[in-house]
Amino acid sequence: MEELLKIRNLLITNKEVAIISHSNPDGDALGSQIALSLALEKLGIQTLLINKDPVPPSYHFLPNSEIIMPLSKKAQLPGVLIFLDCATLDRTGYETEFLNKQGRIFINIDHHISNDKYADINWVEEKAAATAEMIYDLISLLQVKIDKDIATALYTGISTDTGSFLYENTTSTTHQIASDLINKGANISELRINFYENMSKGRLNLLKKGLNNLSFAQNDKIGWMAFTYSELTNSDAVDSDGDGLINYVKNISEVEVALVFREIEPGKTKVSLRSKSWFDVNQLAAVFQGGGHARAAGCVIEGDQQEIVKKVISKAQESFLQGGHIR
Ligand SMILES: [Mn+2]
Incomplete structure (x- = not known):
């Protein structure tokens, strides 16, 4: 929890951060990334969302999913990089690009037991069902009001990482958070139609x-x-x-x-x-x-x-x- 406080203190003194998740992003990667970005923007912190691979069509319904971009040589990276749902730096698909930190501060927020604590601040909760659960805690600590869009993004991360609240990682806390997100307007129908009832011919x-x-x-x-x-x-x-x-x-x-x-x-x-x-x-x-x-x-x-x-x-x-x- 000490790590969580460190992260809050660092974020509120910064004007711009980059939020990066893993290659072939899943619902937890994207939901966490989008929710954190929406929350930080409300605090006046600019966010740059970076993913190596494109957002799969079944997640295009997520608010702001279109602003997630691959790393570009032209874009200047800010001084703080937040890695979400990545057990290793390699999971970003950009290991070599990130090896040269050039004085930047790296934050690692993740729930994988295999996390190798590659950052300056490592907040790793193996018991969390999804990284989105941790982002829910971080947003609450930042005292940002969870709106409909943030709620939908977080709910998507939690629902997909728990196999719709059925896997062993699901806890009573998971359900409490989900309950709060529904109260705050999480759009479950959109998630169901776009993710669970959307099989492509290719698939x-x-x-x-x-x-x-x-x-x-x-x-x-x-x-x-x-x-x-x-x-x-x-x-x-x-x-x-x-x-x-x-x-x-x-x-x-x-x-x-x-x-x-x-x-x-x-x-x-x-x-x-x-x-x-x-x-x-x-x-x-x-x-x-x-x-x-x-x-x-x-x-x-x-x-x-x-x-x-x-x-x-x-x-x-x-x-x-x-x-x-x-x-
Ligand atoms: Mn995850």
């Missing part, structure tokens, strides 16, 4: 392919889908269309560990990992230099995809025999 094509090549191991306790680069590029799908497909695997009754392998560039595979009730996927991802949470994690591995699948699945099986913890 449907990917889902069909994924269901066709579903594989299992360990008495069906491990389930996975794998997509090659050509499958991903020949299905009219955009990057974000692959997000969430993993739930189709995790929802199978026998499955404890679900994985999706996506070859995002030739020779480079992104692995998403989820578990249902006890398996620690953060530790499994860490074996391959990734991380996240116990129930949701990810990593990126280079090499032949079939080899990668073999390696990760065999590590997962090994870990099953050790009770889900890898040493």
